Amino acid sequence: MTENENHRDIIIIGCGPAGLSAAIYAARGGAKTAIFSGMLPGGQLIQTMEVENFPGFPEAVPGADLMQKMMHQVKRLGCEILGEEIIKVDFETKPFKFTASSKKVFTADSVIIATGAKARWLGLPSETKFRNKGVSSCATCDGFFHRNKDVCVIGGGDTAAEDALFLAKFSNKVYLVHRRDKLRTNRRSEEKLKANPKIEILYDSTLDEVLGSDKVSGVKIKNVKTNEIKEINLSGVFIAIGHTPETSLFKDKIEIDAQGYIKTDGHAKTSIEGVFAAGDVMDPNYKQAVIAAGTGAVAAMETLKYINIAR
Ligand SMILES: Cc1cc2nc3c(=O)[nH]c(=O)nc-3n(C[C@H](O)[C@H](O)[C@H](O)COP(=O)(O)OP(=O)(O)OC[C@H]3O[C@@H](n4cnc5c(N)ncnc54)[C@H](O)[C@@H]3O)c2cc1C
Incomplete structure (x- = not known):
C-alpha cells in the first residue's frame, strides 16, 4: 500500500x-x-x-x-x-x-x-420558478402530495407512462401531455393508460407555461398542430422526459x-x-x-x- x-x-x-x-x-x-x-x-x-x-x-x-x-x-x-x-x-x-x-x-x-x-427539464422559466412548488421530476417522491387533485405528466415514454399510472392511483385526474401523435411506451402500458378512466392523453401537445402565484394552480397546454392554447387547472406538474x-x-x-x-x-x-x-x-x-x-x-x-x- x-x-x-x-x-x-x-x-x-x-x-x-x-x-x-x-x-x-x-x-x-x-x-x-x-x-x-x-x-x-x-x-x-x-x-x-x-x-x-x-x-x-x-x-x-x-x-x-x-x-x-x-x-x-x-x-x-x-x-x-x-x-x-x-x-x-x-x-x-x-x-x-x-x-x-x-x-x-x-x-x-x-x-x-x-x-x-x-433530471432533464424542459427549460421553461415558469417550470424553474415552480420547481418544488408543484413542479417535480419525481412522481414516486411527490405524487402523494396531490391526493384527490388534478395533475399532469409531461412526456411520452415508459417513465411518463409509469408516472401517469402511478399518479392515477390517488390523484383525481391525470393529463398525459405528449408532443407527438403516438406514445413511445410499450404496448402493455399504452393499453393500461387508455383503459384508465382517470387518465386523459393529450397528443400533439406541449407544456407552454406553468401558472400560479406561490405554487402551481394550472398550466397552459399548446396543441402543436393547431397552435391552440388551453388552460387546465391542476396542482402538480410532473416532468418525465428522462x-x-x-x-x-x-x-x-x-x-x-x-x-x-x-x-x-x-x-x-x-x-x-x-x-x-x-x-x-x-x-x-x-x-x-x-x-x-x-x-x-x-x-x-x-x-x-x-x-x-x-x-
Ligand atoms: C427534487 C427532488 C426530490 C426528490 N425526492 C425524493 C424523495 O422524496 N425520496 C426519494 O427516495 N428520492 C427522492 N429523490 C431522488 C433522490 O434524491 C436520488 O435518488 C438520490 O439522491 C440519488 O443519490 P446518489 O447518491 O446516487 O446521487 P446524488 O444525490 O445525485 O448525489 C451525487 C453527488 O455526486 C457529487 N458529484 C457529482 N459529480 C462529482 C464530481 N465530479 N466530483 C465530486 N463529486 C461529484 C454531487 O455533488 C453530489 O454530492 C428526489 C430527487 C429530487 C431531484
Whole structure:
C-alpha cells in the first residue's frame, strides 16, 4: 500500500445517499476513506422540502436535514468529506489517480463512483420558478402530495407512462401531455393508460407555461398542430422526459450503457477491477434515496473485499 498523505484506501466520488452510505460501511470496515462532495454536498435530496419515504422518519423530513444527519454520521465514523470536485481520473495504473478542482492529485487503491444523475427539464422559466412548488421530476417522491387533485405528466415514454399510472392511483385526474401523435411506451402500458378512466392523453401537445402565484394552480397546454392554447387547472406538474447520469468524467474509461449509465455486474463492480459504482449513476430504473443508499452499502462491502484481496 502507498504511504502518502494524498493516498486513501478508498476514494468515494459523490456525497449523496449512495456515497455517504458507502462511506459509513467503508469507515466502519477500517478503510481510510475520503469522499469528494463536488458542487452538491448532500446530493439531490437537499433540493426537496419533504422526504416521506425514507425509513426511520415517521414524520416527513426536509431533505437537507436528512443529508446533514448522514454527513454528520460519516464524519463521526472518521471519514473525511472533502469539498472539492474531481475533474480527472486515471484508472490505467494502480493506485488510481484523481485530480481535484484545486489541481491536487490524490491516489487510492479503489474507488466508488456515486456521482448521481440529473433530471432533464424542459427549460421553461415558469417550470424553474415552480420547481418544488408543484413542479417535480419525481412522481414516486411527490405524487402523494396531490391526493384527490388534478395533475399532469409531461412526456411520452415508459417513465411518463409509469408516472401517469402511478399518479392515477390517488390523484383525481391525470393529463398525459405528449408532443407527438403516438406514445413511445410499450404496448402493455399504452393499453393500461387508455383503459384508465382517470387518465386523459393529450397528443400533439406541449407544456407552454406553468401558472400560479406561490405554487402551481394550472398550466397552459399548446396543441402543436393547431397552435391552440388551453388552460387546465391542476396542482402538480410532473416532468418525465428522462435523466442524464453524471458520467462525463468516466467516458472511455469504464463501460457505460447507451443511455449513459455506468454498467455494473449487479454487485457494484464495473468493467475495471477496483472501480465500483453505486446510486443513480448506475440505476436507470429506480432513482430513490433508499435504493441509492442500499447500492452504496453493497459497493462498500465489495470494495472492502477487493482491497483486502488486493493487499
Ligand atoms: C427534487 C427532488 C426530490 C426528490 N425526492 C425524493 C424523495 O422524496 N425520496 C426519494 O427516495 N428520492 C427522492 N429523490 C431522488 C433522490 O434524491 C436520488 O435518488 C438520490 O439522491 C440519488 O443519490 P446518489 O447518491 O446516487 O446521487 P446524488 O444525490 O445525485 O448525489 C451525487 C453527488 O455526486 C457529487 N458529484 C457529482 N459529480 C462529482 C464530481 N465530479 N466530483 C465530486 N463529486 C461529484 C454531487 O455533488 C453530489 O454530492 C428526489 C430527487 C429530487 C431531484
